Amino acid sequence: MAAALGAAVLALWGATLACSGRSAPPASPQASPPEPPFEPSQPTSTPLPTVEPSAALAEARAAWREGRSEEALALFAAAARDPLLAAEALLGASAAAADTGDTAGAAEYACAATEQAAAEALMRQAAFACGVRALAAGAPERAAAALARWAATPWNDRLQPYIWAVYASALWRTGDRAGADAVWHQAIASPQGSAALRAAIYEERARLAAVEGDVSGERHWLERLVGAAPTPANWYALAVAAARLGDGEAAVAQLRRIIESAPGSREAALAVAELKAMGAPPDPGLEGYVAYRRGAYADARAVLSAAVEEPGLDPEALAFRLYYLAAAYDDAGFYREAVPIYDRAAATAPASAYAHRARYWAARALEAAGEHRAAAERYRTLALEMPPGEFSGEAAFRTGYLLFLAGAPREALAAWDALPVPRDGRGLYWRGRALQAVGDGTEARKAFAAAAAADPAGFFGREARRALGEPVRSPMGYEPLPPAVPPDWAAIAAWLVGDPSVAQRFERQTAARELLLVGLRGEAEAAVAELERNAATPAALLQALWEAWDAGLADTAARLASRLLERAGGEAEAAPPDLWRLAYPVDFGAALDAAGARYDFDPLFLAALIRQESFWDPDAVSPANAIGLTQVIPTTGEAIAAALGVADFEPSDLTRPASSIAFGAHYLAGQLQRFGNEYHALAAYNAGPGNALRWVGPPGEAPADYVERIPFAETRAYVERVIANYERYLALYR
Numbered sequence: 001m002a003a004a005l006g007a008a009v010l011a012l013w014g015a016t017l018a019c020s021g022r023s024a025p026p027a028s029p030q031a032s033p034p035e036p037p038f039e040p041s042q043p044t045s046t047p048l049p050t051v052e053p054s055a056a057l058a059e060a061r062a063a064w065r066e067g068r069s070e071e072a073l074a075l076f077a078a079a080a081r082d083p084l085l086a087a088e089a090l091l092g093a094s095a096a097a098a099d100t101g102d103t104a105g106a107a108e109y110a111c112a113a114t115e116q117a118a119a120e121a122l123m124r125q126a127a128f129a130c131g132v133r134a135l136a137a138g139a140p141e142r143a144a145a146a147l148a149r150w151a152a153t154p155w156n157d158r159l160q161p162y163i164w165a166v167y168a169s170a171l172w173r174t175g176d177r178a179g180a181d182a183v184w185h186q187a188i189a190s191p192q193g194s195a196a197l198r199a200a201i202y203e204e205r206a207r208l209a210a211v212e213g214d215v216s217g218e219r220h221w222l223e224r225l226v227g228a229a230p231t232p233a234n235w236y237a238l239a240v241a242a243a244r245l246g247d248g249e250a251a252v253a254q255l256r257r258i259i260e261s262a263p264g265s266r267e268a269a270l271a272v273a274e275l276k277a278m279g280a281p282p283d284p285g286l287e288g289y290v291a292y293r294r295g296a297y298a299d300a301r302a303v304l305s306a307a308v309e310e311p312g313l314d315p316e317a318l319a320f321r322l323y324y325l326a327a328a329y330d331d332a333g334f335y336r337e338a339v340p341i342y343d344r345a346a347a348t349a350p351a352s353a354y355a356h357r358a359r360y361w362a363a364r365a366l367e368a369a370g371e372h373r374a375a376a377e378r379y380r381t382l383a384l385e386m387p388p389g390e391f392s393g394e395a396a397f398r399t400g401y402l403l404f405l406a407g408a409p410r411e412a413l414a415a416w417d418a419l420p421v422p423r424d425g426r427g428l429y430w431r432g433r434a435l436q437a438v439g440d441g442t443e444a445r446k447a448f449a450a451a452a453a454a455d456p457a458g459f460f461g462r463e464a465r466r467a468l469g470e471p472v473r474s475p476m477g478y479e480p481l482p483p484a485v486p487p488d489w490a491a492i493a494a495w496l497v498g499d500p501s502v503a504q505r506f507e508r509q510t511a512a513r514e515l516l517l518v519g520l521r522g523e524a525e526a527a528v529a530e531l532e533r534n535a536a537t538p539a540a541l542l543q544a545l546w547e548a549w550d551a552g553l554a555d556t557a558a559r560l561a562s563r564l565l566e567r568a569g570g571e572a573e574a575a576p577p578d579l580w581r582l583a584y585p586v587d588f589g590a591a592l593d594a595a596g597a598r599y600d601f602d603p604l605f606l607a608a609l610i611r612q613e614s615f616w617d618p619d620a621v622s623p624a625n626a627i628g629l630t631q632v633i634p635t636t637g638e639a640i641a642a643a644l645g646v647a648d649f650e651p652s653d654l655t656r657p658a659s660s661i662a663f664g665a666h667y668l669a670g671q672l673q674r675f676g677n678e679y680h681a682l683a684a685y686n687a688g689p690g691n692a693l694r695w696v697g698p699p700g701e702a703p704a705d706y707v708e709r710i711p712f713a714e715t716r717a718y719v720e721r722v723i724a725n726y727e728r729y730l731a732l733y734r
Helices: 002-020 055-065 069-079 086-100 103-116 120-136 140-152 160-173 177-189 195-211 215-228 232-244 248-261 266-277 284-293 297-307 315-330 335-348 353-368 372-385 392-405 409-418 425-437 441-454 459-467 489-497 500-505 512-517 521-533 538-551 554-574 577-583 589-599 603-613 634-644 651-655 657-675 678-687 689-694 703-709 713-733
Strands: none
Touching (some): 055 069, 055 086, 069 086, 086 103, 103 120, 103 140, 120 140, 120 160, 120 512, 140 160, 160 177, 160 195, 177 195, 195 215, 195 232, 215 232, 248 266, 248 284, 266 284, 284 297, 297 315, 315 335, 335 353, 353 372, 353 392, 392 409, 425 441, 425 703, 441 459, 459 703, 459 713, 489 500, 489 538, 489 577, 500 538, 512 521, 512 538, 521 538, 538 554, 554 577, 589 603, 589 657, 603 657, 603 713, 634 651, 634 657, 651 657, 657 678, 657 689, 678 689, 678 703, 678 713
């Protein structure tokens, strides 16, 4: 289908050429050698191509953003009928074709756009896209020819280093190694270049050296790469290269670095195996911890059971090993077996952080085993008699909560009065429930009112309003999304830095928008991430937020806006609504609205779920291999595809926003229909319908009772957060 649509685009483009009297582009000349590096002045903002507004082009771009690539190709074909829009339409068709896997077609469209562009900014953008796409299609000569002019006569902007990088790759593949080296040097040395771009160049050069069997060269570039991007994958690649050169000491150092710095990474498990094979096994405590972090609890128990018996251990080291041995039992459901090991960890190093944690989790294990009274006493001891720690407040709350569950509300109230319980929405809500249970309706209402005030857009604020008899919005029933409006940046700047005029001085400081326009989403995100890392002031962070929004990176913008709100602390509620809307976006609104209409639920509820599942990142992949905005596992995706009549389903389809939204909405709607309420449905979405059904209590119980009963901490927090997200979305958009 993609090929047929591609032919339509090219046919329409040919017709446009005929109507305009312009001939088809001739074969590009041989690339000229690069000029010597130039001395740049202050970078300027990249001039972006401007075209007349076109509903067809806007619709095509919306389809492309949502991952409806085949439909986008057809829409770009319609837009290409207008000679004034042909270049823009061909660039869009290039990106859409690339998303369908048609690399040759993507190159054709992008290179054709260079001949249709009138303005230099658009011509240069098209040449960059042509270079990227031709290189991907295995046509380096064409890529080099397209970029030669723009590499030799550089612009002083943030896109230029990317042009050099692609041009250098093309020259290398055409055999011009000296020319490639010189141009790569320009890209690396350019002050307009980013650390992410330099890392990409080092990675490519290491890969090219490996292909040619140049292990020393591979190691050289990997060392540069590790300096620019110190990640577990890069450390592991460098360790492998060092080992191949016989430098076992350097290889061991890199492998140990992975285990110590990133024990939860995939590479950590590989590093453990490699170190053992090299006769340099890691510390048994760290080996067990790596197994625990990847969820291999049986392996962790096997390693740590022996490790805790090692003689002569420092108390801190022994407490660490005991703590994670207990956790490996606890997380696997062996609650009673975990308790004495937690106790031993606490006794081994009483002043360590692990002692506090061990005491808390020993109580949680007893609670999970159903021993509420014993657990409550342990919580009370931790909160009242032990030095304060990270779980002191939670222990104080759970002391009274378990007494309440045990049918002793007066004891619960007395415990809460005597302990340092946080005065948050959760604590106040359950105090209200205990006061209700003892018949003190007046004080109960005061507690519920305080909970609603303390947590106005949160889970327990919602449940407190329910307890007060106030209306609580159910997501069941469709209501269309409101029209999207641009943020009021002046209002945001006035609140954040006290100067609304800051918003008038925003200008692009990265090539993120240009990179995204040719489909290089990862590179665009990296460019904004570097801007964020270098933001030393609130105004600089606001610039990074604007840059992400301007580029169309809603997930990055949401994260940056959330960071600004978190920095504001208690003042965040006074922030302009548009800053909150940036933190809680409604991206891909047409797809969300269509899903809500189809399944008769509020599309804002699906938005709330997406924010928790993926934080609006279309390419998100979890450790469990859940993919996309709605984090659907491929096996579940296959079943949903069959139900929806989607043929030829591939897991990669889940990275397409429209598909992910459709699949997630279908599954969510099924759970809403099965359980009849949002709380059970969310638990089923996260932990499976079987678990959600097992946790259901007596008819008519309050939702908070169900949620607190969920034994999985992740699922319990998930339900609370999605509901809190929904409350915030309702406040912002309804």
